[in-house]
Amino acid sequence: RPVAELYERTVLLHRPLSERIREFFRVRSFSYLWAEPIPESDFLMETSDFSAAAAAQGEAASCVDRAPFNRYLADGAFEPLAAFFRAEGTERTYRNGEEFARQGVRNRTCGLLLAGAFRYVHLTADGERRIVGYAFAGEFVGDYISHCNGIPSWVSIEAMCDSRVTEVGTAVLETFYAADAAHERLGRRLAEHLLAEVYERLLERCAATPQERYERLLTRCPGVLDFIPLHELASYLGVRPETLSRIRRRIR
Numbered sequence: 001r002p003v004a005e006l007y008e009r010t011v012l013l014h015r016p017l018s019e020r021i022r023e024f025f026r027v028r029s030f031s032y033l034w035a036e037p038i039p040e041s042d043f044l045m046e047t048s049d050f051s052a053a054a055a056a057q058g059e060a061a062s063c064v065d066r067a068p069f070n071r072y073l074a075d076g077a078f079e080p081l082a083a084f085f086r087a088e089g090t091e092r093t094y095r096n097g098e099e100f101a102r103q104g105v106r107n108r109t110c111g112l113l114l115a116g117a118f119r120y121v122h123l124t125a126d127g128e129r130r131i132v133g134y135a136f137a138g139e140f141v142g143d144y145i146s147h148c149n150g151i152p153s154w155v156s157i158e159a160m161c162d163s164r165v166t167e168v169g170t171a172v173l174e175t176f177y178a179a180d181a182a183h184e185r186l187g188r189r190l191a192e193h194l195l196a197e198v199y200e201r202l203l204e205r206c207a208a209t210p211q212e213r214y215e216r217l218l219t220r221c222p223g224v225l226d227f228i229p230l231h232e233l234a235s236y237l238g239v240r241p242e243t244l245s246r247i248r249r250r251i252r
Contacts, residue, residue, distance in 0.1 A: 069134055069221050070197060077193070078140075081186055084176055085112035085140075089166035094118075094159040101143050101157040106150060109167045110142030116163020117227065120155045131235040134160075134228070141165060144194055147173075160227075210239045211247045 089112065094100060101107040103123055118141050120133035132155060135141040146153040147170055177187040204213050214237055217224060224233065234244040 069136055069224070070139055078186065078190060080182075081140075081176075081190065082112050082138075085166050085168060088172060088176075089168045091164060091166045094163045094165060096159055096161050098159050099156055100141060100159070100165065101146070101153050101155065103154060103156045104152050107143040107146040107153045107157075109169050110140060110144070110147050110173065111165035111167035113137050113139055113141045114164040114166060116165075117160040118157050118163060119160055119232065120157055122155050129235070131232050133236075140190075144191075205238055210237055210243060211251065213237050214244065214247055215251065 091114070092111075094116070100109075100111070100118060103121075113135055115137050117137070118135045119131055120135070122130045122132050124130060135157075141157060143153040143155060143157065145151065177183050204216070208216070217237070228236075230244060231241045234241040237244065239247075
């Protein structure tokens with residue numbers, strides 16, 4: 001439950017501010033206070049403008065076999081789970097741009113990424129694409145909340161290049177977790193690591209400046225722009241591409 005709550009809040013941070021405020025009132029049954037839509041221009045907030053990026057969707061992304069991007073999920077603590085995926089999963093190749101999961105549809109499979117990379121994209125009500133995460137070789141891919149709770153996915157998960165995944169369905173994974181206490185602890189540890197990852201991102205979005213977020217990412221992943229285009233990284237950090245360009249010039 002805490003993972004689901006933080007995951008939802010983190011995805012909401014990538015929506016336009018007016019959408020977030022509407023969602024706040026909707027879930028608290030205060031919708032009667034909402035008379036007219038609030039124009040986005042009424043708020044002072046830097047978010048990514050993906051009108052140009054959408055046109056560049058066909059741009060090829062450089063993919064790497066490994067990147068220390070999702071640091072809480074990049075250690076060897078989950079090797080038994082990875083071994084299960086390799087032994088019981090079905091290997092599939094996703095072509096560049098092909099979807100592993102689709103926003104608004106329940107994600108019924110999860111996978112171990114053998115080679116390649118995926119981006120997690122949230123489509124706003126205005127049709128803007130917001131990058132909310134990535135997965136790289138050696139990491140698990142899938143919408144954890146949709147997979148476990150049986151709800152529609154908040155994101156689409158797209159291959160950034162031709163990528164190989166060994167995947168299993170919900171029932172197969174639940175059988176693995178229920179097999180014994182060690183497997184159950186492994187599932188709990190995975191949830192705890194996901195919670196740490198999402199909680200840190202939420203705190204960074206609320207308490208750190210865009211430059212601080214960029215510098216922290218560079219510290220743990222110095223070559224990030226070798227495999228993520230600048231406009232995508234700006235969306236991930238929650239700023240406009242031109243803002244990220246200014247930050248990069250300032251810290252050189």
